[in-house]
Amino acid sequence: MTTADMGTGLGPGADTGPGLDTDSGLGTRSGPGVAPEARATSPAPAPTPAPLPVRDIPARPPRRGPADPVKTLMHQHRTLCERAVDPMEIAAGLEAHGVTDRTAAGFRHRDVFSLAEELYARVPRAEAPPPAVPAPAPVRRGRAARVALHLLPGAVCAVTVAAVAAAGHASTPVPFTSADEPSPHFVQTAVAAAGAGLVLLALRLCVRHGPLRARYPIARSAGLWTCWLAGYALCGDWLLRQLLAGGPDLPPAHLQLALASALALTYSVVPAAWCAHWFADRARRGLADSRCLAAFASGVRPLLLIATAMQLAALLALSAAADAVGGAGAVGDGGGAGAVAAVSALGALLFLARLLARHGFPAAAAAGPAAAVALEAAALACVLAARSPGLEPLGRPVEVAVTHLGPSVVPAVACALPALGLLLYALGALTGASAHAPAPDTSLAPVPAKAGRP
Helix, strand or coil: CHHHHHCCCCCCCCCCCCEEECCCCCCCCCCCCCCCHHHHCCCCCCCCCCCCCCCCCCCCCCCCCCCHHHHHHHHCCHHHHHHHCCCHHHHHHHCCCCCCCCHHCCCCCHHHHHHHHHHHHCCCCCCCCCCCCCCCCHHHHHHHHHHHHHHHHHHHHHEEEEEEHHHHHHCCCCCCCCCCCCHHHHHHHHHHHHHHHHHHHHHHHHCCHHHCCCCCCCCCCHHHHHHHHHHHHHHHHHHHHHHHHHCCCCCCCCCCCCHHHHHHHHHCCHHHHHHHHHHHHHHHHHHCCCCCHHHHHHHHHHHHHHHHHHHHHHHHHHHHHHHHHHHCCCCCCCHHHHHHHHHHHHHHHHHHHHHHHCCCCCHHHHCCCCCCCCHHHHHHHHHCCCCCCCHHHHHHHHHHHHHHCCCCHHHHHHHHHHHHHHHHHHHHCCHHHHHHHCCCHHHCCCCCCCCCCC
């Protein structure tokens, strides 16, 4: 029996007949030669199941965060975006909170300005009444009032100087109430004190309104440092000469006031306000035209140097004119080139300090005058300490400088060094967009404007 015969269940030579299909191996086949009972008892082969179709199931992408990353930023700074009047204000607020061009790249933007433009376009503006457009005449009257306000300290100081001079040359001066002999110096001192108080009030009005107004409150100590510097400019040179000569005698027999320096400083408020306004206006225009923080910073630095140079030139011209008038005998006595340098250095220091306060840096605005006060006080203290045995070398540098250059060298150096420091600090601090925002956002906590500086 062969293998084929065993596979069919038939012996060799058996007739397969017409009802079997030995070639297919699938059992019976229908046909006339197959018995009915054979067809009934033979089981049907089970059908082979068809394979299931394979579907292409894509792999789940990795989780990457929100599809709209700017939406989170919109919720964080919604108040800023609603109150902004233009995209530049939003860019300034974002830059103040540490958002740089590198941070903006994470939000799929090339820089902070393009990110601010999208935020400005997507966040609806807060409902506010339309601002009333002022008429041209009130605007002109307002500008004239501001100019008159900045001229007020100089005018009051000039009236005070004239009154002091008139009291000194009066034929019948007012005497002390407890003495019989006349006291012209007492009258002059009283008039000068009253005039100084009025000048301080006028200066306070100037720094609370207009281009010299500070954006944030300044420490009260800054006012004390300014008063010290003004007082030293009036009588510091006289006091230093008295200390070097072994005095002063109390009460002073003849108090000499640098009235020419006072005139120059008070009239310098007008160019200081104009230079501050010019710098702020040009910087704001540059902020609107620039497309990145680096370009804006490189454009602001020359503006700051030009504004400082213009103010220093105005101070030199005013102090030289006042010194010439004083040398002619109309206003006290002229102090020479040293007095001109001292007044110019003090005016530059106060201008830079006020400029930093105007643009949101009150700490630096107070630190500059404080450093000048410390240097002036140290010079006076060294002269006094030199009177003690064994401490004579302490007062020798001041004595040598006063002998060769005059007493004005002390305030000139004491004010020039902090002014230079404030200028270097301002070259980095005033290059940020947040330093030139139209107004601070009161809903957000003030942060250092130097955050995120490129």
